[in-house]
Structures are given as structure tokens and as C-alpha cells.
Amino acid sequence: MSLVSLPNLKDLIDSISRERNLPKHAVENALREALLKGYERFRRTQRLAEGVHFEEDYFDNFDVELDIEYEDEQGFRVLATKTIVEEVTSADHQIALAEVLEVAPEAQVGDTVVLDVTPEQRDFGRMAAIQTKQVLAQKLRDQQRKLIQEEFQDLEGTILMATVQRFERQSVIMTISSGTGQPEVEAELLKRDQLPNDNYRPNSKFRVVLKRVSEGSHRGPQLLVSRADAALVVELFSNEVPEIEDEIVRIVAVAREANPPSRSVGPRTKIAVDTAERDVDPVGACIGARGSRIQVVVNELRGEKIDVIRYSLDPATYIANALSPARVDEVRLMNPEERQAHVLVPEDQLSLAIGKEGQNVRLAARLTGWKIDIKDTAKYDHAEE
Secondary structure, X not given: OOOEEOOOHHHHHHHHHHHOOOOHHHHHHHHHHHHHHHHHHHHHHHHHHHOOOOOOOOOOOEEEEEEEEEOOEEEEEEEEEEEEEOOOOOOOOEEEHHHXXXXXXXXXXXXXXXXXOOOOOOOOOHHHHHHHHHHHHHHHHHHHHHHHHHHHHHHOOOEEEEEEEEEEOOEEEEEEOOOOOOOOEEXXXXXXXXXXXXXXXXXXXXXXXXXEEOOOOOOOOOEEEEOOOHHHHHHHHHHHOHHHHOOOEEEEEEEEEOOOOOOOOOOEEEEEEEEOOOOOOHHHHHHOHHHHHHHHHHHHOOOOEEEEEEOOOOHHHHHHHHXXXXXXXXXXXXXXXXXXXXXXXXXXXXXXXXXXXXXXXXXXXXXXXXXXXXXXXXXXXXXXX
């Protein structure tokens, strides 16, 4: 059988496998696909003058076989599966019965045979070689992205330790590990997913939540991580509070403003918790003795303010709790269908209930799902409203 010689092919495959952290079979598959594309380019050029029309599946019956067993004869060959016919109408897909009968007397029309169609080394031209090189680079990238996707797709929403590598525009490029013993891979922390109080120095480490594993062949890291996502707060509390891990306490809702619209307002989170156990205080469980548990979360989030409030099935009670630390006199559910409520507070509690630049009431509204209007109790007209 013919062979296009590629000296040291086995060493090349081993080298690419090490450099790109890919299994050897993945590199071999990528190389076969690339060489097949190079052969397609060669064959198209060869038959251009004949006016042959190439359908999308024209080359589906061709395959490439790598030969790396012997050191002195390494390379590849091209094989074509052809159908036996009485009269050939497509030389790339068919072979005449008469020709096959010379070597296989038992052959019949409709049978298929595999033929060596490897071109001469000198005929496999420069353009075909360039095509092969370009396709190989792309196929190797595709293989890497596929392996990363398989490795991390089940870890979306979980916390991973990340190490800062560099800045690219406004994004921070970090490396993370899946914990399965595989090498670290790059992940991108977008500007909107960064915390204002973080200092992203090279080699510094941060806990991040794996936000998304992208598919496709777009440029840049395919893993997106976040420090601003509410899921990070949930995971941090789950790690620190055994009652959450044991499902004694559950997190019902989280509203987070990690990047407030104004620099004069700091990051803040409200988290609603509940329990079915009568003798368990879910808020106290999350705060811990002398604030020990919540302080770990606050420290990880670089001083972010966190309000842990008790969830209630009663909307009025839930809304009042959500406005903590403000003291509420009354909650009036004005339009339950459209979820609109008036909240009455003493005059000295107005600014606390609303919060700096409206942050407290804004987060309470997001946490409860109600539109909340803060009113001064002394000036509220029950009859008019």
C-alpha cells in the first residue's frame, strides 16, 4: 500500500498530546480529520478542470489511516470505500465489476470495497499541506474545548478556587481546576462579575462560582466565573452552615447588589432563610455564635454587608422582615394580584427603610417579589389611600 511519509509522526503526536494536555487518541483523531481535509483540497484541485460538482457529503466515503508502528515508515494513507457497479459514473465513489473480478472472483454488483487512493508524496501539494495545518490547529482547539466542557459542565453553580493570571481589557483571566487531577484551565472574570473591593493581583487566589461553560469555538476562555453572582453567597453559606448542608435550614431567596449603581453605596445582600424544625432558629444558625459563621462569608466577600432575614408565608410579615434593620409599624397589601404594598414606618426609620440611594427597599422588593412603597406612619391617610 502507498504511504505519504511523515517522519517522526509518533513523536509529533506525543509532543502535541503533552503540550495541549490532550489524550493521544484525541490528537490522532484531529490529525486524521485534518489530513482528510488536506486530501479534499488536493482532490478538488485535481478535478477542477473536469467540472465535477462537489456535494457536501462528497468525501464521506474517504478516510485517513495513520501508520506510526514502525520508526522508519511513519506517515498516512488515504482509503476510499467504493461501490461495485457495472458502469462507473463517479470514479471517487464507484469501481467497475470487471476490474474487481480480476482479484476477487466472488464480487457482485452492490458490494463495497476499500481501496488505497493515497496520492504520491510530490502530488500532495503546498496548498493541501497548508489546508491540513490550518484544520489541524482548529481541530486541536475543538478537542480541547470539548474536553473542558466534559470536565466542567457538571460543576456549573459550584464554588472553585481561582488564581489570578493577568488582565485582558477589563476582564481578569484566572486559572481554575475541576479537582479531578486534570491540569488547570483558564476562566474569564468579566468586569460585571468582579467585586469593587477585590484586589486582583497576579497569583492571588479567590473563591469564584462557575457561572457558565460555553460551547462552540468562540475566542477566549470558555469558562465564565463570577464573584458577583448570588449563587456565590448561597454556596458560601452552604459551606459554613451545617444546618443548610443537612437541609435543616433552607435558603428561600437571595437578592444581591454586588456592583451598586453608585460608588457611594457599598455591595449588599439580603438572604431569606426558613426551617421546618421548631427548635431551630434559621437566622441564628446562619449568623453563628458571636457572628462567627456570617463573618467568614463577609470576609470572603471583602466586607460586603449581608442581611439574613426570616422567611414567612405571610407576605406582610415577609416584607417587614425583608426591610431589616428598619423597624416597621404596618404593612398594607394594597393590590395582592399585582403584588403592591405600602409599608408604614416611623419618621426616624424612613431613611433606614429606604436605604442609601434606595438600596434597602430595592433589595427587599427583589427578595420578596413585591413592589414596596415606604410611607411615614404619622402622615399616612388610611382613608385616602
